[in-house]
Amino acid sequence: MPPAAPAVLKGQVIKHGFSCSTADLNLDSKLLLTEKEFKDFFDFTTNNKEIDYTISEKVYNHWNEKLLKNNPTWVGLSVFSNDNIPLAMNFIPWFRNKNPNQKIIVGGNGTSEEEFCVEIRPYVDHVIRGEGELALIELLKGNIDYPGIDSAGEQIDDLDQLGYADYSDYNLAEYDRFYQEDVVQITGSRGCVRRCTFCDIASQWPKFRWRSGQHIFDEIKKTHQEKNVRHFYFTDSLINGNQKSYIQMCELLAEYNNTLEEKVTWGGQYIFRKKKSIPQDYFEITAKSGAFNLAVGVETGSDRVRDDMRKHFHNDDLDYFIENFSKYKITCSYLMQIGYPTETQKDFEETLALFQRHHPYVVDGTILGCTLGTTTSLLRKAPITTNKDDAIIVRDQGTVAEELYWTSATVAGLDFKERTRRRLVAQRVAESYGWSIISADRELRNLSNRIEEWTEFLNNQKEIS
Amino acid sequence: MDRIFKQSERNFLNPKTPHCHELCADCVGTEGRHGWPILEVRRNKELVMQQEIVNKTVLKISVPNDCRRNLFEFEFINKKPDDTVVEDGNIIADKQIIIKNFQLHNANFTQIERFTRYYPIWPEDFEHKPRSIQSSTLSFNGVMKFYYTNPPLEYFKKFKNQGYFDQPHIRKEIENNFEKTLTILQLHG
Numbered sequence A: 001m002p003p004a005a006p007a008v009l010k011g012q013v014i015k016h017g018f019s020c021s022t023a024d025l026n027l028d029s030k031l032l033l034t035e036k037e038f039k040d041f042f043d044f045t046t047n048n049k050e051i052d053y054t055i056s057e058k059v060y061n062h063w064n065e066k067l068l069k070n071n072p073t074w075v076g077l078s079v080f081s082n083d084n085i086p087l088a089m090n091f092i093p094w095f096r097n098k099n100p101n102q103k104i105i106v107g108g109n110g111t112s113e114e115e116f117c118v119e120i121r122p123y124v125d126h127v128i129r130g131e132g133e134l135a136l137i138e139l140l141k142g143n144i145d146y147p148g149i150d151s152a153g154e155q156i157d158d159l160d161q162l163g164y165a166d167y168s169d170y171n172l173a174e175y176d177r178f179y180q181e182d183v184v185q186i187t188g189s190r191g192c193v194r195r196c197t198f199c200d201i202a203s204q205w206p207k208f209r210w211r212s213g214q215h216i217f218d219e220i221k222k223t224h225q226e227k228n229v230r231h232f233y234f235t236d237s238l239i240n241g242n243q244k245s246y247i248q249m250c251e252l253l254a255e256y257n258n259t260l261e262e263k264v265t266w267g268g269q270y271i272f273r274k275k276k277s278i279p280q281d282y283f284e285i286t287a288k289s290g291a292f293n294l295a296v297g298v299e300t301g302s303d304r305v306r307d308d309m310r311k312h313f314h315n316d317d318l319d320y321f322i323e324n325f326s327k328y329k330i331t332c333s334y335l336m337q338i339g340y341p342t343e344t345q346k347d348f349e350e351t352l353a354l355f356q357r358h359h360p361y362v363v364d365g366t367i368l369g370c371t372l373g374t375t376t377s378l379l380r381k382a383p384i385t386t387n388k389d390d391a392i393i394v395r396d397q398g399t400v401a402e403e404l405y406w407t408s409a410t411v412a413g414l415d416f417k418e419r420t421r422r423r424l425v426a427q428r429v430a431e432s433y434g435w436s437i438i439s440a441d442r443e444l445r446n447l448s449n450r451i452e453e454w455t456e457f458l459n460n461q462k463e464i465s
Numbered sequence B: 001m002d003r004i005f006k007q008s009e010r011n012f013l014n015p016k017t018p019h020c021h022e023l024c025a026d027c028v029g030t031e032g033r034h035g036w037p038i039l040e041v042r043r044n045k046e047l048v049m050q051q052e053i054v055n056k057t058v059l060k061i062s063v064p065n066d067c068r069r070n071l072f073e074f075e076f077i078n079k080k081p082d083d084t085v086v087e088d089g090n091i092i093a094d095k096q097i098i099i100k101n102f103q104l105h106n107a108n109f110t111q112i113e114r115f116t117r118y119y120p121i122w123p124e125d126f127e128h129k130p131r132s133i134q135s136s137t138l139s140f141n142g143v144m145k146f147y148y149t150n151p152p153l154e155y156f157k158k159f160k161n162q163g164y165f166d167q168p169h170i171r172k173e174i175e176n177n178f179e180k181t182l183t184i185l186q187l188h189g
Helices: A004-015 A025-032 A035-046 A053-068 A082-098 A114-123 A133-141 A213-227 A243-257 A282-288 A303-308 A315-328 A345-357 A359-363 A416-432 A440-464 B152-157 B168-174 B178-188
Strands: A074-078 A103-107 A183-186 A231-234 A265-270 A291-299 A332-336 A367-371 A393-395 A406-408 B021-030 B038-043 B046-052 B055-063 B069-076 B085-087 B090-093 B096-104 B107-109 B116-120 B142-149
Touching (some): A004 A074, A025 A035, A035 A082, A074 A082, A082 A103, A082 A114, A103 A133, A183 A213, A213 A243, B038 B055, B046 B055, B069 B096, B107 B178, B142 B152, B152 B178
Parallel strands (some): A074 A103, A265 A291, A291 A332
Antiparallel strands (some): A393 A406, B021 B055, B021 B096, B038 B069, B069 B142, B085 B090, B096 B107, B116 B142
16 A cells, blocks of 8 residues: 555645655565565565665665655655664665765654664754654754654644645555555544553554544545545544544545445544444444445453453444444454453453354455454553553563563463464464454564574573573 | 364364364384385375384374365385295284374374275285275285365264264264264264
C-alpha cells in the first residue's frame, strides 16, 4: 500500500503555497532489485543480516538520484517506525557524505526514539518530532523555533485545518493489488480512546484527536473524483474512536455510495465495544458506507486476559459484533496476541477455542484472516512496562531485543520458548479451521531468526555460568 | 512439529482437516548370514526412507498434509536365500524385521497386524502361500501395507464397521481423542 506520510505532507505543503514532490523509496528498491536481492535487502534492513555491499550501493545510488532529481531546497526523509531506524542510520550518513551541502530534514514515527534523534542529528539539518504537518510549514517559513523542530512536538488539536493527502506523485498501479484495484491511505484520527497495556501509542499521541466526519468524507470524495480511487485504508489506531464523527462519516458515505455503481470502500483498525453502547442502525449504516476488512484488536479468546489488557469488551460483545458483521456482510480480520504475560494455559486454550467457535464466520467469508505476530513483544513505552510497581514481566537482560525476550512474573514457565510454542500451536489450530494467517511466512521467518538469537543467548548464559 | 502440542491443545485441532504429523515405527532387526535387514518405506509410492534395521531402530516419518490418502509400504528388500543360518536343524540366525508398533499422536498401535497386511515373496519350496497375511514379523522380502486417511483420528473412528462407536457415551468419549479411539479399537475391535 502506498505510504501515507509523503502524501499527507505534500497536501499540507501545497496548501501553504510551496512546491513539493514525493517518492516511495521502499517501492523503488523493490522495483530496482531482483526478488532475491530484495529479500536480502529486507533482511539487512529489518533483521540486521549482512548484505552484499554492491546491493546496498545500488539501492542508495538509485535513491540519491531520485531524491535530487528536482533539485530540491530541502530533502525530507520520513522514518516510518523503529523497524526503519537501522536503515535510516545507514543511509542518511551515506547521503550526507555524498551531498554535504544538501539541506536534510528527518521526521516520522522513528524520531520518537530519543537515541535515534541523537545519533542522526550530525547528519541532518533538522529533526522534526511528533506530528509534522504544522512544524514542516513553519520550518519552510524559516521559523525553526516552532515546537517539534529539533524539540519535542506538540499534538495538533484541530485536524480539520490540515490539507488533504495528495497522492499525485504515486503510480498506484505499481503497488501490490491487495484489493485488486488502487487503494490509498487516509487519516481520520490520531491517538486512541483506549489505554491498552501493551500499546505505546499514547506515548506518541497522548490525546485522542479526530477529524469531523464531514472533513473525512470530503477528502474521500475529492480523491475518488480526482484520482478515480475508490478504496481507502485508514491509518488510525481506531476508526470508530469518536462514535459521533464515525457515524457522521458512515452516513455521508452511505448516501454517496447510493449514487455510485462502483461503491467506495474503506477499511482500517477498528474496536469492538460493549454491545449495549451500539445504536440501532449501526451495523446497517456501517455496511452501506462501504466498510471492508476492518482490523479488529480481538487479541485473545480469554475475557480475563482481555480485562488485563484493558480492552473493555468481552466475548459476548465479540460474538454480538461478529454475528452482525456476518448479517450485514462486513468483512474483518482479527489481530491476535499469543502469550500475553498473564496468559495461563487455560487462557491460551480459550484462544484456541475462539478459532474453533468462530470458524463459521471464516467459512461464510466474514473473517478474512488474523494476525498472530511473531511472539508478544512488550514495547518499552507501553503501560505494562512503565508501571514499575506492578511488574508482571522480567526482561531477559543481555538479549539483543529485550522487547521480545522476557519471562512472565505471574505465570510460571511463560518464557520466550513457551510463547514460541503457543504461537506455533495457535497457527496450526487456526489453519485447521481455514483461518488465513496474515503475513505468516514473514512472521515465521522472523520467529526462526529470533529462535537463533535466543539459542545463542542461552548458550552464552551457560558459558558465563 | 506435532510434539509442540500438549494433549489438551490437540483437542482444538479441526478433526476434519488433514494435518502434518509424524508416524513412528518401532522396529527390531535381527542379523542374518549377510548382515542386517534393510527396510524401504514408501508413502503413496514415493520413497521416503531406506534404513538398515540394526537391533532396535525407531523410524520417524514426517507425514505432510498434502493429501488425505496415506498408503505406507514397508518393504523388506535384502534377504537372500542363505541368510537363514541353520545348524543341526535349528535356526541359529536369521535376517528378519519385527515391527513392534506404530506411534501416531503419542498413541501406540500395539497390535499392528490388525491394521496392516503383509505381502511376502514366498520361497519357492513353501507349500502354503497365501497372497497376504496378518503379521508384524517380516521374515521374507516383501511389503507390509499400512493405510489411513489424514486426519488419522477420523479414519480410525470409522475403522471397520465397529458399531461400538455408534453408542452416544462412547462417541463422546472418543471425540478428538486419538489415544482413546485406538485403545477401544484394540480392546473391542
